[in-house]
Amino acid sequence: MNLKHLLSRQITKNLSKLKGVSFNCQRNLSTISVPVLPSTSPKSHDFTLSQNPKTAKPGLSFRRYIFSNQETERIASSISPKTDSEEEEDRDMNEFLSRFVWIMRGKMSDAYPDSDKKTIDGMLLMIVGKVVSEMEKGGLERMIESASASPSQDFSEDLWRTVWEVSNLVLEDMEKARKKEKMKGFLQSDKVKEMSRFAGEIGIRGDMLRELRFKWAREEMEESEFYEGLERLRKEANAQEMGEKAEGKAAAECAEVEEKPKVITLPKRHGKIKYKIYGLDLSDPKWAEVAEKIHERGEMILPEEPKPITGKCKLITDKILSLEKEEDPSPLLAEWKELLQPSRIDWINLLDRLREQNTQLYFKVAELVLSEESFQTNVRDYSKLIDAHAKENCLEDAERILKKMNENGIVPDIVTSTVLVHMYSKAGNLDRAKEAFESLRSHGFQPDKKVYNSMIMAYVNAGQPKLGMSLVDMMITSGIERSEEIYLALLRSFAQCGDVRGAGQITNIMRIEEFQPTLESCTLLVEAYGQAGDPDQARSNFDYMIRLGHKPDDRCTASMIAAYGKKNLLDKALNLLLELEKDGFEPGPATYTVLVDWLGRLQLINEAEQLLGKISELGEAPPFKIQVSLCDMYARAGIEKKALQALGFLEAKKEQMGPDDFERIINGLLAGGFLQDAQRVHGLMEAQGFAASERLKVALISSQTFNRQRQPTR
Structure with a gap:
C-alpha cells in the first residue's frame, strides 16, 4: 500500500470520528484573525533556504517510519477507542504534524519578526491546512512536486520550498528517532549486558566501555536487520511460488488491488485536522533546550559518519599513507586539514588507516594529532597512545607522551595508571611501577588480576619477593583469583635468594589452594634449601618428589648436587649420582x-x-x-x-x-x-x-x- 492510500485512509477515519468533536486548540484558534499571505515573499523575509534543494522524496522515508513501533504516546485525544493499528497510524500522523509545526514556527518567527504570536499561529494554521489538503490529494509526493512547480495562488515559491525542506528534515528526524529507539532496545539486550559485565570485570570502564556497548548494540541491530531482510525475501519467494501455482486467480486479485485505489474517494472535510501534544505549547523556549539535549543523546547512540574524501583531498590522503617513517608528515597534515576541515571522526578514520598500514608513521601522526583542536583530545587518547608505545617496547616515546599529557594539564585516570603499571613492570622500573600502582589505589580503584600480576612480577624481577608476597595477601583478602604461574614466579625468586621461609609459605598456600606439586615446584624447593646451605632438607624434598612419581631431570639433579656442594659433601653427591644412574638417569x-x-x-x-x-x-x-x-x-x-x-x-x-x-x-x-x-x-x-x-x-x-x-x- 503506497503512502497516498495510507494517508487517505488515515484522514478518512480521522474526519469521520472528528465530526462534531471540538478540540481545545480549535476553540483557541477560532478567535484569531488570519492574515492572507502574499503570493510572493517580501524581499526582507526570503524563505529560500538552498539554491540546490534535495531531490530525495521524503515520502519513502515516511512510509518506512509509518510501520515502525513508537513507544511514546504523543497524542492526547478525546475520541472513541481505536484499534492498535489505528492508534499507531494516528500517532505517526500527529507526530509528523507536531514536528512540522514546531520547526515552521521558528522559521515564521524569523521571517516575520514584527508579527505577534496570534498572527504567526494564524499563518501556521493556513500552512498546515494546505499541507493536509495536499496529503488528501495525493500524499507528500504530490506536495513535493508542487514545490518545484509554479507558485500556487495561496503561497509563494519560496514558502513552498521551505515547506518541502522542513518536511524532509522532519522525516529524517523521525527515521533517526526510530533507529534510536531500536538501538535502545539492543543496548538493553541480554547479550550486550553480559559483555558489558565481563568488560567491567576485566577493568574496562568509562568512555571506552560506553563506546564498546554502542558497538556491540549496533552489531546486534545490524545482525537482526540482516535476518529480518532474509525473512522478507523468504516470504516474497513463497508468495511468488504460490502466485505461480494459481496464476489466473493471482492475476485477477492483483488487477483488483491495482484498480482499487483509483476508485477511492475522500469524504468532504468538515474542518482542519487538530492535534494537541499533552496540552503543551511547543512554542515555549524551553522545548528548544529539550530538543538540543535529545539531539546530543542521539549523536551518542548514532555517531556521525566520517566525511567522504574525494578529489585533491584524496590525493593528499594517499600521500600521507605512503610516507616513510623518517619523513615529516606535518606539511601534508596541514594541507589535508585545510581541505577537509575534519572533525574527530575524520581524524580517527585517518589514524585507523595508518595503524593498519604503517605502525611507525601512525605513532608520529597520532602524536601530532593530539595537539589539534578539532580532534577534541581527551585523556583516553593519551592512554591509548602510551599503551601502543609500551607494547612496542618504546619506553622513551611512551614517557614523552606522558610528559606532554602532564604539561597540558590532563591528569592520568585509572586506565592510564593501569597502562603505566604494565609498562614499567615490563621494563623493570620498579619505582615508577609502584608510583603508578599507588595512583590507582588513590583513585579508589580496586586493581584487577592483571594489574596485581604485573606488580608482583616487578617485585620478582627486582629480587624483592617479600613485597610481592604482600600483594598476594591483598589479592586473597579481595577475593581475586591467583594463578599457579604467579606462585611459581614468587617461589623461584625465593629460591634464588635462599629464603626457605618464603618458599615454604608459598608452598603451603599452593597446597591449601589445591595446586598439585609439580616437578618445577619441587625443584625450586630443592634449590631454595640448597642456596640456604641445608642439604638435608634439600634431599628430603628431593626424595619426596620421587615418591610423588616425578622423575628428576638434569636441572633438579644439578640443584641437589649444588646443595651438597655448599657443604662440600662430595661423597654424598657421588652416591646420589650412582643411585640415579641405576634408574637410567644420564x-x-x-x-x-x-x-x-x-x-x-x-x-x-x-x-x-x-x-x-x-x-x-x-x-x-x-x-x-x-x-x-x-x-x-x-x-x-x-x-x-x-x-x-x-x-x-x-x-x-x-x-x-x-x-x-x-x-x-x-x-x-x-x-x-x-x-x-x-x-x-x-x-x-x-x-x-x-x-x-x-x-x-x-x-x-x-x-x-x-x-x-x-x-x-x-
Whole structure:
C-alpha cells in the first residue's frame, strides 16, 4: 500500500470520528484573525533556504517510519477507542504534524519578526491546512512536486520550498528517532549486558566501555536487520511460488488491488485536522533546550559518519599513507586539514588507516594529532597512545607522551595508571611501577588480576619477593583469583635468594589452594634449601618428589648436587649420582656444570677438564656460568694462558655477569697474582653499576700495598 492510500485512509477515519468533536486548540484558534499571505515573499523575509534543494522524496522515508513501533504516546485525544493499528497510524500522523509545526514556527518567527504570536499561529494554521489538503490529494509526493512547480495562488515559491525542506528534515528526524529507539532496545539486550559485565570485570570502564556497548548494540541491530531482510525475501519467494501455482486467480486479485485505489474517494472535510501534544505549547523556549539535549543523546547512540574524501583531498590522503617513517608528515597534515576541515571522526578514520598500514608513521601522526583542536583530545587518547608505545617496547616515546599529557594539564585516570603499571613492570622500573600502582589505589580503584600480576612480577624481577608476597595477601583478602604461574614466579625468586621461609609459605598456600606439586615446584624447593646451605632438607624434598612419581631431570639433579656442594659433601653427591644412574638417569650440561665448578674450587683441574669434555660430547656449547668457574680455577692455579682466555670470553659478555660473578673473578685473579687484570675487571664491575663488597675492596688495597702484582703476557 503506497503512502497516498495510507494517508487517505488515515484522514478518512480521522474526519469521520472528528465530526462534531471540538478540540481545545480549535476553540483557541477560532478567535484569531488570519492574515492572507502574499503570493510572493517580501524581499526582507526570503524563505529560500538552498539554491540546490534535495531531490530525495521524503515520502519513502515516511512510509518506512509509518510501520515502525513508537513507544511514546504523543497524542492526547478525546475520541472513541481505536484499534492498535489505528492508534499507531494516528500517532505517526500527529507526530509528523507536531514536528512540522514546531520547526515552521521558528522559521515564521524569523521571517516575520514584527508579527505577534496570534498572527504567526494564524499563518501556521493556513500552512498546515494546505499541507493536509495536499496529503488528501495525493500524499507528500504530490506536495513535493508542487514545490518545484509554479507558485500556487495561496503561497509563494519560496514558502513552498521551505515547506518541502522542513518536511524532509522532519522525516529524517523521525527515521533517526526510530533507529534510536531500536538501538535502545539492543543496548538493553541480554547479550550486550553480559559483555558489558565481563568488560567491567576485566577493568574496562568509562568512555571506552560506553563506546564498546554502542558497538556491540549496533552489531546486534545490524545482525537482526540482516535476518529480518532474509525473512522478507523468504516470504516474497513463497508468495511468488504460490502466485505461480494459481496464476489466473493471482492475476485477477492483483488487477483488483491495482484498480482499487483509483476508485477511492475522500469524504468532504468538515474542518482542519487538530492535534494537541499533552496540552503543551511547543512554542515555549524551553522545548528548544529539550530538543538540543535529545539531539546530543542521539549523536551518542548514532555517531556521525566520517566525511567522504574525494578529489585533491584524496590525493593528499594517499600521500600521507605512503610516507616513510623518517619523513615529516606535518606539511601534508596541514594541507589535508585545510581541505577537509575534519572533525574527530575524520581524524580517527585517518589514524585507523595508518595503524593498519604503517605502525611507525601512525605513532608520529597520532602524536601530532593530539595537539589539534578539532580532534577534541581527551585523556583516553593519551592512554591509548602510551599503551601502543609500551607494547612496542618504546619506553622513551611512551614517557614523552606522558610528559606532554602532564604539561597540558590532563591528569592520568585509572586506565592510564593501569597502562603505566604494565609498562614499567615490563621494563623493570620498579619505582615508577609502584608510583603508578599507588595512583590507582588513590583513585579508589580496586586493581584487577592483571594489574596485581604485573606488580608482583616487578617485585620478582627486582629480587624483592617479600613485597610481592604482600600483594598476594591483598589479592586473597579481595577475593581475586591467583594463578599457579604467579606462585611459581614468587617461589623461584625465593629460591634464588635462599629464603626457605618464603618458599615454604608459598608452598603451603599452593597446597591449601589445591595446586598439585609439580616437578618445577619441587625443584625450586630443592634449590631454595640448597642456596640456604641445608642439604638435608634439600634431599628430603628431593626424595619426596620421587615418591610423588616425578622423575628428576638434569636441572633438579644439578640443584641437589649444588646443595651438597655448599657443604662440600662430595661423597654424598657421588652416591646420589650412582643411585640415579641405576634408574637410567644420564647427567646433562647443568649437572656437569655444577660438578666442574665444585672441582674447580677444589683445584682438581684434570678432573674438571674431563667433565668439561663430557659437555662437549653432548654436542652442546658450555654454559656461560662455566666460564666463570674456569677463569677462577685457572687464575688460582696460575695457568695464565687459559685464565686470560676465559677472562676474554667473559669481558665480551660482561652484560650477562652479576655482582657475585665479578667478585669471584676478581678474587681469583688476585689470588693468582693478576693484579692489573683484577683492577680492570673491577672497573668493568663499577661500569655495570655494581658496587664491590668491603672484603673485595680490602683485598684490592692489600694487593697493591704488598706489591703482589704480575704483568700478564699477552
